[in-house]
Amino acid sequence: MMAYYLGIDAGGSNCRARLAAEDGTVLGTGSGGSANTRIGFPELYATLSETAYQAIRQARLDDTQIAEVHAGIGVAGYGRQGASEALRAFDFPFASVAYETDAYIANLGANGRAEGAVLIIGTGSVAHVRKDGRSFTIGGYGFPISDEGSGAALGLSAVRHALRALDGRTKSTPLSSAVTARFDHDTASVVGWMDEATPRDYASFAPVVMDYAEADDAIARSIVEDAAQHIERFIETIFQRGANRCALVGGLSQRMRPWLRERTVSRLSDALGDPLDGAIDLAKRG
Incomplete structure (x- = not known):
């Protein structure tokens, strides 16, 4: 069976999805509202599901093909206490689901498989660095105590x-x-x-x-x-x-x-790709 890769960027203002075939061809996309962990996990699951199924419906996948989907999901607030466990309890009918922070997938998308950093300035703000095999964030503790410059x-x-x-x-x-x-x-x-x-x-x-x-x-x-x-x-x-x-x-x-x-x-580099590219890369890594 052909494998499919679903990337989801779940941020403070909106949620976006992209479904791709093994060769990288984009088969479908989806979009939704706020999708960070602060909105509540039932609400987050609903937003993730609807956004994902928008992309799946566009691609016209049947149930057998949906079972071959590997998902990579970057979620704002993934680092909050208890968030990882709650997310992993979500019941998606996919072959695999890998979770990370939205900053992590933005870093993967911006720098590809090379190490580097990204500074996200959107609804909130957070930096993410990958260096010498380590991965860490700077800031991003949540509004209003953090999110400077956002x-x-x-x-x-x-x-x-x-x-x-x-x-x-x-x-x-x-x-x-x-x-x-x-x-x-x-x-x-x-x-x-x-x-x-x-x-x-x-x-x-x-x-x-x-x-x-x-x-x-x-x-x-x-x-x-x-x-x-x-x-x-x-x-x-x-x-x-x-x-x-x-x-x-x-x-x-x-x-x-x-x-x-x-x-x-002058110290900044152009992004090589976007967070959804990073989410799909996360899905491929499993």
Whole structure:
């Protein structure tokens, strides 16, 4: 029987799947919503299953072929206590399922089978390094205590500024007005939203922050410049820890890149592939 390889990238904002044949031909893809371990394991299983079966349905695999699928799944929050055991209890009808962090598969995708590092700047932020046979992360402890330089961090700073502007502690700017406009400029509405807000919700403000920073809004610029400093410190630490190359990836990475110093950008390498390439490589490794 022919083997099939399913790669899944389960991140804080979205979940993506890619199904490939043995020769690398892409047979199907899938996409879903938030898929980190913080949403709860029943919810995570549902998202992983639906995203995987979107790709499988596109490929028109029957039950016999599904049993020949080898899956590699990178999950945000995989390192949390008890997560590994809970994930391995998931009942998928595949030949094998290998789990790792989303940072690990991003590293595999960005650097191929060679050792190296990756810094992911998306909803959250985390660095992953493979060096001398070792694999470790830097940062990535979760929002709000970590995720420096990320979309969620940008959004949190923007909401803080907007609330201060509403009660008069700081001057209103176009950024603060754009943020509070989502809540009809009502403080109580912001606070009510905050009680239920997820990192993805905060990260939804990141494009607004970037837009106004690029338009020279003083507060937006200060928020983005602070984020850039955190990203540069990440990159410095990656090389101090022995990495020989580092790729900057993630949904916010390209917009943040112009805010980094030229000497920092010059140290970065282009990614050879994406996290789904890494997830498929993980599936092949078993």
